Amino acid sequence: MEENIKLKMTLPKIADIELVAIEGMDRMAKYMGIPDDKIGEAHVLVTEAVINAFEHSGQKKPIVRVEFTMNLEKLIIFVRDYGKGFNPENVEEPDIKKKLGSSHKRGWGLKLMESMSDDFQLESDENGTKITITKNLQ
């Protein structure tokens, strides 16, 4: 049977804490013999998801849970916060032409995560936001 390894962590809101999650993910990949170039894009995914969770969730006691599940075929990244949630339908699609002429250059994280994932699921309600990203490793 395909070996599945899991890493679960609860991140406090301190500077650069997403690097701890990335380090853990890299260790798992090394253990599994997954080459660095296969895991490189996942660094961006983890960074965007964790930063969004701390920055936008508006949690009173800010913690973010991160879970990695990995086998030789795929990596699943789960990130959740316990904040106010949001409706992704209300988030305006970023448009590069408009952004170039605007002072508001942000708003790319969700789009980037979606386009770099092999599967991207977002669930959000008043109990918080959960993101599940699948990245194929083969």
Ligand SMILES: Nc1ncnc2c1ncn2[C@@H]1O[C@H](COP(=O)(O)OP(=O)(O)OP(=O)(O)O)[C@@H](O)[C@H]1O
């Ligand atoms: N975990 C979350 N909780 C609540 N709202 C969120 C969450 N993640 C995203 N959002 C909402 O979706 C919007 C778009 O997120 P996105 O990551 O695309 O852009 P951004 O974070 O504003 O800018 P960027 O990621 O480019 O620095 C955010 O501005 C916020 O309103």
Ligand SMILES: [Mg+2]
């Ligand atoms: Mg963002």
